[in-house]
């Protein structure tokens with residue numbers, strides 16, 4: 189059954205987080221939204237790492253390309269991102285600050301290369317103090333294509349699906 193009240197919002201630079209976002213989107217038949225900065229990150233890894241560090245250190249909020257029409261119509265918002273410097277890319281901070289998710293369920297998921305969720309969930313709690321933050325999922329970036337079962341089990345564990 190399609191879930192009109194659920195949104196999957198995600199940021200992905202190299203596609204790993206997109207794979208997980210697509211799994212959730214297909215499983216739930218819900219809306220999906222890509223968080224994209226106006227100024228895209230470079231293809232070069234080191235240049236991206238440097239820029240991400242500068243943005244984190246200056247608490248920068250990158251401007252986003254487009255916005256969702258009406259976050260008020262959702263009661264559950266999945267937020268997906270790669271772990272960057274132990275937290276979310278700053279574009280995800282921009283997204284979360286732009287929307288009032290009070291009273292909604294916020295469901296974090298990330299891909300990473302060892303830090304898992306890092307301190308991202310603590311950061312989400314600060315940005316969304318009036319939301320119910322469900323247990324997050326962390327998937328190693330190199331294993332995303334085999335993670336469908338893990339995603340299913342997590343959706344069931346946090347009560348999004350019943351089977």
Ligand SMILES: Cc1cc2nc3c(=O)[nH]c(=O)nc-3n(C[C@H](O)[C@H](O)[C@H](O)COP(=O)(O)O)c2cc1C
Pocket residue numbers: 199200201202203204205206233236237238240241269270271272273274275299300301302303304328329330
């Ligand atoms: C700027 C930058 C910072 C990163 N910082 C971390 C980190 O702190 N911990 C970690 O486990 N992985 C880190 N990674 C690896 C990514 O989280 C990982 O490759 C992720 O799966 C990429 O997702 P994507 O393909 O959706 O962009 C970093 C990658 C980049 C580009």
